[in-house]
Amino acid sequence: MIHTLLNVTFRPSVKQKAVIYFLFVFCILTLPSGTQAQQVPAGLSDTMFSTYYQQRVSLFRLLPNKPGAIIFLGNSITDGGEWSELFEDEPNILNRGISGDMTAGVLNRLDEVTERKPRKIFLLIGTNDLSRGVTADSVLYNIFLIAKLIHKNSPATQLYIQSIFPVNDYYHMFTGHTSNTQKIKYINQRLQSNAQELDYTFINVFDQLKDQNDHMNIRLSNDGLHLKGPGYMRWKHIIYPYLTGGTQKAALIPMPKSIHYQPGAFPLYKLRVIQYQQDSIKDLALDFLQNSPDLPRNIAVSPVNNLEDPVLLISCVHQLDFPHSALASKQDPRLTEAYRLNISSNKITLEATSKHGIFNGLQTLKQLARDASFIDNCQISDYPSFAWRGYMIDVGRNYQPMDLIKKQIDLMADLKLNIFHFHLTEDVAWRLATPKYPQLTAAGTMTRDQGLFYTQKDLKELIEYCNQRFITLIPEIDMPGHSAAFKRAMGFDMQSDSGLLVIKNILAAFTKTYNLPYIHIGADEVHIHKEDFLPSVIAQLQAEGKKVIGWEPGGKYPAGVYRQLWRGSAAPLPAATYKRIDSRNLYINHMDPEESVVSIYNHAIDDRQTGDSLNIGGTLCLWNDRKLSAPLDNLIQNPTLPAMMAFAERSWCGGGQTENLVGLNHLDQNQLEAFKEFEDRLLSVQKSFYKNIPFPYIRQSDIEFQLIGPYNNQGDPDKKFQVESDPDDVQYGSGDSSTPTTVTLRGGTIILRHFWDPFTKGYLDHPTENTTYYAKARYWSPVDTTALLWLGFYDYSRSTASAPPKAGSWNAMHARAWINGHAIAPPLWARAGQNGDLEIPYQDENYSFRPPASVQLKKGWNTLLLKIPVGKFDGPWYQPVKWMFSALFVQPQSGSSVNNMEQNASLYQNASVK
Structure with missing residues (x-):
């Protein structure tokens, strides 16, 4: 369309551009049958479009190719979006919006888009066509042609076609647009009904931006056509699950006991104040703000005053009622972790009977706030099925640095796990600083990671780090088994008279140094020939007010010792006569990644659907007996995070099956559907929050x-x-x-x-x-x-x-x-x-x-x-x-x-x- 005569270039007027555009559409509509989805008419030039269009397209064609990008394609509304900042966790987002563009313009420049082989395309186009008199059917034809060309030239690209947005004549601007509501609704209906046939996903943004008269909500626009900041935030909330591949509603793990959604959403981007009812929970408000980097800037934390709009209000209440719940009584310890969360369009209210409950509710709120723009209105009532929800790491065999341990404790807190089992001593090494016996942590007594251990300062720091997250640290000093490092250091066996004396001295100093309610003594996988060893050690600890835990099968324990089950038959557990903790078939180190999630999800903790006073819960264990090249291999070579998420779901929600079943093929149809729903949430939470943490798991329920x-x-x-x-x-x-x-x-x-x-x-x-x-x-x-x-x-x-x-x-x-x-x-x-x-x-x-x-x-x-x-x-x-x-x-x-x-x-x- 460029005609050159004596070096004079023809530049069409506005009226001529309109004529050329209609000729272009006519050419498309009259393509021979069978070629309509194959090509755009040749010989077209950018000069039929605006100078701004030419500027943008000429730049786009010179930019480097980044395969696998997410491309926003459209007109001025797309052009105005700061997509890479709105979705800052997605590093490869390209804006291909051009102000004033039409379907013909997109067709003319589509090759620049498809040559990049993008992972996803989000298309919004058509409103400018209508303003220039193009019929709705012609607009649809062009959009369908765009879809066919994308599938032909970039077959692996996922295409999302968004509804044309509503318009409003309130501001008396863009009169060519604001009279097209019925045409827009007709196009949107056709776009939705043709989505399956033409293999694209339709996203209905129109309904989320309109008022009761199907016009653009005037609070979201200042000209009746284009969006202001709040409009873009709402748009972000709508397309977030499509862009990330997540669930439509915010995925929650563990799933609350009760959640009911209502229409509307809380505008998180407007939040300016977090108010607390009691001074004792101010620190939780501050921690929530500090650990939620996607929250808006300049949020204040203050006591309750005249409620501002919008506001997050947290408060401790005397009691929470949970009708028809499994909670046995008002004294049930699980009540201290219960919370109630109510989200409306102008206020978020979080109530609990304790700080721990408030903390749990804030973890749920973080997951609900995944896109940092809106939170869907809902009511949540929640409490755990099992009081004991633990995670264990073995640092005796492979030392882990403090920052890696803290990262795992953070993950525990996110998932509402509340017991951190710290296995400190092993045949390989004794890693707990013991001032009276420094030879225990001498490098020469260790067979791996020589000289690496935890000082008293380290352990106190970890205890406090756990306490701040409502996690109880339980140290394990393994005795009398798994004690070769002790023997190398001391020169005598732990079960000798001298060995027992040393252990009792160590425990006496330990209980005075650290304020901990539990101590785990191991006591398994060893022939106990000194009959008074365990009774004397246990009696000493109990006299100091400590609760003692031992492995089962293991030693012969007196009354009052908690038993942590690590092995057992396939038969259901007999009735308990002591408090027990289930770790059977919960060893991550033995599990293939795909096996881990299913096996743990299937596992009924303590062979029960919910806990009680004796069957208190379970602990997920990470024993990496084999030497590691680097500490992070604990999370890379084991399916640690996906397994932890599956365990968090099961231990909080209860349920599962009493048999030890691996794989999906033992499940009936209802159980399979339940797993699919969990798998959707698992992967959605991972994509939103844990992209930078090893996550060796892939969706498998549809394979x-x-x-x-x-x-x-x-x-x-x-x-x-x-x-x-x-x-x-x-x-x-x-x-x-x-x-x-x-x-x-x-x-x-x-x-x-x-x-x-x-x-x-x-x-x-x-x-x-x-x-x-x-x-x-x-x-x-x-x-x-x-x-x-x-x-x-x-x-x-x-x-x-x-x-x-x-x-x-x-x-x-x-x-x-x-x-x-x-x-x-x-x-x-x-x-x-x-x-x-x-x-x-x-x-x-x-x-x-x-x-x-x-x-x-x-x-x-x-x-x-x-x-x-x-x-x-x-x-x-x-x-x-x-x-x-x-x-x-x-x-x-x-x-x-x-x-x-x-x-x-x-x-x-x-x-x-x-």
Whole structure:
């Protein structure tokens, strides 16, 4: 459209631009059938558009390409948004709004957008078209064409089309726009009804910006068309879940006992004062403000006065009533943690009977305030099902620095866990400073992390850090077992007369130095030959007013000792005669990441739906027996945070199943739906709050495998069966070696037989040695591409001396994998074929902390086939047989490592869908 004659360039007038625009739309509408979704008419020029349009487009085309961006595409309303600041946690947001732009302008510059292969596009366009007389159907046609071109030229991009915003003639401005309400509503209705067919997500922003007459709310605009700051904050609140991939309502973990939403929302960006009813809770208000960086600036904290609007009011009350609750009486200790939260459009009120309850309510409020703009109006009444909700770390075997410990305590506080179990002494090292016996912490007595221990100042600091977060620190001084470091340092056994005297001296000094209500004495995994050892130690501690905890199975304890269960049969627990703490099957170090969340979520603590005076709760344990290369590997090589979140949900909410079940395939439909809902919340909270913390978990509830078998491999794991030749042409029948059965299983990790079978149940009720199964899944890819795949056939427990695979193999059982008939090569193991050794740190043994496998996917359906043989079940103690596989497609999150993954949703389709 640029005509040059004697170096004079034709520049159309406003009227001529309108004519050119209509010709452009006419060209689009009259494209030959079959080409409408393929191309934009050639020969168009930016000069048919405004100078501002030309300026912006010329700049956009010169900016560097950043694949995986989130692009806001549209007109002046989009142009005016400071998107990278509104969503500051998303590092790669691009604004492609141009003031005055129309659907034709977007079509003309769309190639610049799709060439970037963005992760998401948020499109808002059309109001300027209507103001210039373009018909509503023509606007729709162009928007639909934009959608088709985006899918054609950037197939992996997720497209979000937003409703055209309401308008209002209140300000007597933009009269060409403000008379178009009915056309806007018609376009929005059509955009919504065509979303599924054209494969985009429709976002109804119109209803959240309109008044009762379907016009723009005049409080959100000062010209009837464009948004003021409050309008952008409301817009942010609406699109937040789509941008982050989170749940529609703010995800809460743990889920409150009762939550009821009402219409409207509290404008968090307007909050200017936090008021407290009692001086004793002022510190909680200040801490909340300090630890909530997304709150508005210049918020005051003050006693209650004339209530301002809006306000956050916190107060302690005499009592809270919870009708039909499981609380046994008004003296139930769980009541001290209860709270009630009421959020309306102009006030947030938080009430509790104690400071601890106020603190818990503030943690919920933080999660509700995820987008720092609005909080949906709701009423919450909440209290825990179990009074004891603990998390344990073992610093005896692997020292952790103070800042890492505090980070985990912060996570506990966020999730309303209230017991920090600090395992301080081990065979490897005694890490508690003991002034009378400094040799205990001498470097030469330690076999790892020599010379690293916790001083009295350190421990007091941690105790106070916990107290400020309503967490009780429970130190564990293991006795008389796990005491090789003690023996190296002192030169005599702990169970000798001299050893008992030293221990009693240590405990006497300890109880005087630290103000702690509990002391854990360990007392398991040892032959106790000195019969008076435990009775005398326990009697001394109880005389000092301390409550004593010991492991069960463990020593013979007198009355009054709490028992922490670490092992037990699959049968339900008998009635308790003492207070007990459940840690059975709650060892994170033994769990595959995908296994961990499901197993912990399934686990009924104390085999009960809710706690009582004897079944007080549970403790999640992180024993990393194996040496670590770096302290952060506690969180990288173990599924620590996702497991902690699952445990927080179960211990606060109660429920679960009394059997030790791993995987999703034991769940009925209602239980599966409940897990899916929890999984949505789990991933939503992670995306909002924990992007920078290792989180080795991927959505798995929508992954399906066909399990084919069993085949008798007669002790030869390499034995081939028909399915390897043609996985799509297997005749299924009775289940013998010639006609296998097939069953559809769900999950990213499938455990056929757990190494604790039969106490912990995998999928197979009666697993058989020398058997081969195959697993098949189909995945859809919109393009030919290289994809990343988490793939593994064994979970190396971080507490065993398992040997790494031999070179060229996936595992010790000769597992294999193919994608579309092409073999997927095993990793190039860093320590292939070496002997197992607890003193050699893991590097790449498990799929969740090594780089994913790169596989080639073709456009359309792809078939993944896995071969999972097993030999004998009685393997060596250091490499127990865990018959399983894990296969999940992943993609890195923005700015994260491969240890922090999210699902590539486009790949996961039901395998039975054509």
